[in-house]
Amino acid sequence: MIDLSALGAAIATLTGGFTAWIWVIPGLLIGCVFGALPGISITMAMALFLPMTLYMEFLPAIIFLTSIFTGAGFGGSVPAVLMNIPGTTSAVATTFDGYPMARKGLHNEALGAALGASVTGALVSYIVLLFLILPLANVVIRMGPLEMLGVAVWGLLMLGSLTGVSLLRGLIAGFLGVLIGTVGMNTAGYMRGTMGIPELLDGVSPVPALMGLLAASTLFSLVNSKFIVENDAGRGLSAKRLMSGFFSILKHKVCLSRGTLIGILIGATPGVGSSVANLMSYSEAKRTAQDPDSFGKGNVEGVIAAESANSSSEGGSMATMLALGIPGGGATAVLLAAFALHNVVGGPNFIDQSKDVAYTIILNNVGQCLLLFPVGFLFIYFASYLVKVPLRFLIPVVLTSSVFGAYALSGSAAGPATLLFFAVLGWVLSRYKYPPAAVVVGMLLGGLVENEALKTMQISDGHAGYIFERPGAIAIFFFMLLSLALTARVRLKKAKERKLREQQAASTS
Amino acid sequence: MSVIAARRVRVDWGHLLTVLAIAAWTMWYLADLRSVSLHPENTLLVQPLCILMLILLAAVIPQCIRADKLPDELQPEQLDRVGFGKILAIMLAFVGLVWSMFTIGFDLGVFLFCMVGLFICGERRWWVMPVFAGLTTVIMVKGYQLLVPFQMPNLIL
Numbered sequence A: 001m002i003d004l005s006a007l008g009a010a011i012a013t014l015t016g017g018f019t020a021w022i023w024v025i026p027g028l029l030i031g032c033v034f035g036a037l038p039g040i041s042i043t044m045a046m047a048l049f050l051p052m053t054l055y056m057e058f059l060p061a062i063i064f065l066t067s068i069f070t071g072a073g074f075g076g077s078v079p080a081v082l083m084n085i086p087g088t089t090s091a092v093a094t095t096f097d098g099y100p101m102a103r104k105g106l107h108n109e110a111l112g113a114a115l116g117a118s119v120t121g122a123l124v125s126y127i128v129l130l131f132l133i134l135p136l137a138n139v140v141i142r143m144g145p146l147e148m149l150g151v152a153v154w155g156l157l158m159l160g161s162l163t164g165v166s167l168l169r170g171l172i173a174g175f176l177g178v179l180i181g182t183v184g185m186n187t188a189g190y191m192r193g194t195m196g197i198p199e200l201l202d203g204v205s206p207v208p209a210l211m212g213l214l215a216a217s218t219l220f221s222l223v224n225s226k227f228i229v230e231n232d233a234g235r236g237l238s239a240k241r242l243m244s245g246f247f248s249i250l251k252h253k254v255c256l257s258r259g260t261l262i263g264i265l266i267g268a269t270p271g272v273g274s275s276v277a278n279l280m281s282y283s284e285a286k287r288t289a290q291d292p293d294s295f296g297k298g299n300v301e302g303v304i305a306a307e308s309a310n311s312s313s314e315g316g317s318m319a320t321m322l323a324l325g326i327p328g329g330g331a332t333a334v335l336l337a338a339f340a341l342h343n344v345v346g347g348p349n350f351i352d353q354s355k356d357v358a359y360t361i362i363l364n365n366v367g368q369c370l371l372l373f374p375v376g377f378l379f380i381y382f383a384s385y386l387v388k389v390p391l392r393f394l395i396p397v398v399l400t401s402s403v404f405g406a407y408a409l410s411g412s413a414a415g416p417a418t419l420l421f422f423a424v425l426g427w428v429l430s431r432y433k434y435p436p437a438a439v440v441v442g443m444l445l446g447g448l449v450e451n452e453a454l455k456t457m458q459i460s461d462g463h464a465g466y467i468f469e470r471p472g473a474i475a476i477f478f479f480m481l482l483s484l485a486l487t488a489r490v491r492l493k494k495a496k497e498r499k500l501r502e503q504q505a506a507s508t509s
Numbered sequence B: 001m002s003v004i005a006a007r008r009v010r011v012d013w014g015h016l017l018t019v020l021a022i023a024a025w026t027m028w029y030l031a032d033l034r035s036v037s038l039h040p041e042n043t044l045l046v047q048p049l050c051i052l053m054l055i056l057l058a059a060v061i062p063q064c065i066r067a068d069k070l071p072d073e074l075q076p077e078q079l080d081r082v083g084f085g086k087i088l089a090i091m092l093a094f095v096g097l098v099w100s101m102f103t104i105g106f107d108l109g110v111f112l113f114c115m116v117g118l119f120i121c122g123e124r125r126w127w128v129m130p131v132f133a134g135l136t137t138v139i140m141v142k143g144y145q146l147l148v149p150f151q152m153p154n155l156i157l
Helices: A004-015 A024-036 A042-049 A051-055 A058-075 A077-083 A089-103 A107-141 A145-156 A167-181 A206-224 A239-267 A274-288 A300-324 A330-341 A348-353 A355-388 A391-410 A414-431 A436-460 A464-469 A471-508 B013-036 B046-065 B081-103 B106-120 B128-147
Strands: B002-004 B009-011
Touching: A004 A355, A024 A042, A024 A058, A024 A077, A024 A355, A042 A051, A042 A058, A042 A330, A051 A058, A051 A330, A058 A077, A058 A107, A058 A300, A058 A330, A058 A355, A077 A089, A077 A107, A077 A206, A077 A300, A077 A355, A089 A107, A089 A206, A089 A274, A089 A300, A089 A436, A107 A239, A107 A300, A107 A355, A145 A274, A145 A436, A145 A471, A167 A436, A167 B013, A167 B046, A206 A391, A206 A414, A206 A436, A206 B081, A239 A274, A239 A300, A239 A355, A274 A300, A274 A436, A274 A471, A300 A330, A300 A348, A300 A355, A348 A355, A391 A414, A391 B081, A391 B106, A391 B128, A414 A436, A414 B013, A414 B081, A436 A464, A464 A471, B009 B046, B013 B046, B081 B106, B106 B128
Parallel strands: none
Antiparallel strands: B002 B009
16 A cells, blocks of 8 residues: 555655755745635646746645645635635635634634644545555546536535525525526537627636625625624634634544545545535535534534535545546646646656655645644734724725636636626525525536536436446445435434423423 | 505515516526427436426515515515615625726726725725725736736726
8 A cells, every 4th residue: 555665765855855845835825825815716826836836846846836735725714714705616615604703703713723624634635645545546537427426416415504594595596506507508518598698608607606696795795884793802813712713623523534534535536626525524514413503603613624625635636636647626737737847747657656756745745734734823813814904994905806806717807797796696695595605506516417417318328227337326325315314314303302302391381 | 675554465575576587587598498409418407407496486486475474584684775775885886896997997997996985885084095095906906917817908007
């Protein structure tokens, strides 16, 4: 499973000088800042610094870029918690409980928990990667459309946990999102719902849409407030409370471990990645919680579940990239480009011939995760000053920066126009208690579900028996149904207990 | 909301309009989908979902018509005229920002939006507005020009 001589060589490289470490802290800082900027994705941050690595040696270049990757993975949680802005799709679920915590004056605890979950999630994922890089890659390469469909449908079950105060309105919001997610040309080449607008051929751009639905719409509602945290006393910044938030992850070990595991497995799946991992992890955390009703209202477990999954998915996507040469997402595609810039080809040959270099990269990533703790701590301490800024200054600036972010994605008016449309839609929906978060989840997964279902239909020629040829898919659907059945059993048990308590209370009174 | 006294029905017109707008879009999307092709590769997910969506929307309409029967957590937040006016004003200013960025220029659009936004949100010190708006404009435009590879049409900067 692990080549000890290559591991020894990797340790010698890392401890033999500063070359492998000198770029880590700048990379982490750049990642944190860029990850926190709305519209600047992890991919864009890495792509911006890719030319700079051309004149570096191969190892420092890759380490610099992976540091940006690690920093940006966490940086996205800061605007998600403080302003309800998921700068990237991987931070969507962080907003569900992070922002309500900030509104209650628990921003220190929420950010501390996000940092704790991110550091732990990423750390565990890289350690797992060190031991299981080849077996994990072998599993991933066997995943076909039916298995991907299983993963996407599991993600869609998230809609069940996002229904808010009304199941009916939650489902309407979720299905609306799924329908919006299918607008444009599908993989079979059929164009639907584009209204003749060429920009919609590729579908509705998800990042401006989710910034509009979750962030800009919230800012509209905040026009009548003075601060994000209304209570004067709650606005304080406290290193002690940040630390208590950081260590609160120890009280939620199951949630943390489950999120990390989901992140590693989903992150390793090309084309799915952290955007689904954080939603699935949040969904599972809510469905198995003792108090599911507290989710969406500021439950720290929601933040831990989302952040542990999106950070650990980094390790998963690195596994696919290093072992198979397949980029799991945009960020790993930039890393592969950096490999190519230095005339190195990622994939099975790279692992065979340069195992020591692969181990050096993975071990350095472990070090990056440890360094993320002090760097991230300082970063969130200063970023938390945002809660002290009056909303009359914050609202115009954040709305403007979200428009710039939307423009930065495509360089056309399509991004800002999408943001504007979904901002108004998000405000209207949340006013009438339709959860905008369910629209976002539906949008992110709608296209994926349709495409994978379509591919499965084409491969199987429409025969339902095809599923019996795919043991992996059977396993995914089995665990999904098992998870649902267990949740239903626990809910029924709780309902019975509650009824019994009410009957006892009635009889004693 | 309005009350039809004789039948003791309170209609939430805003909610009703929202539901009808979503239903209209869903019907149009279904019609558009079917006009493209009736092949299962086209209709596989979208057609059944549109039909399900229309059923769900029909189920929510009674909640718009008998709004007084809804539990408190489903009632929309009460907004006075000023509060609602401020939200509407910031939305219109936001529309103005997106429009002006591509017609007048990013710099002037942002400057004007910041001035108007500050005023709507309650800032009344006359000197704070242009100084803050000016600084925001320069930082935003110059910062994003450094980061983003696309051209930004500007009037001054």
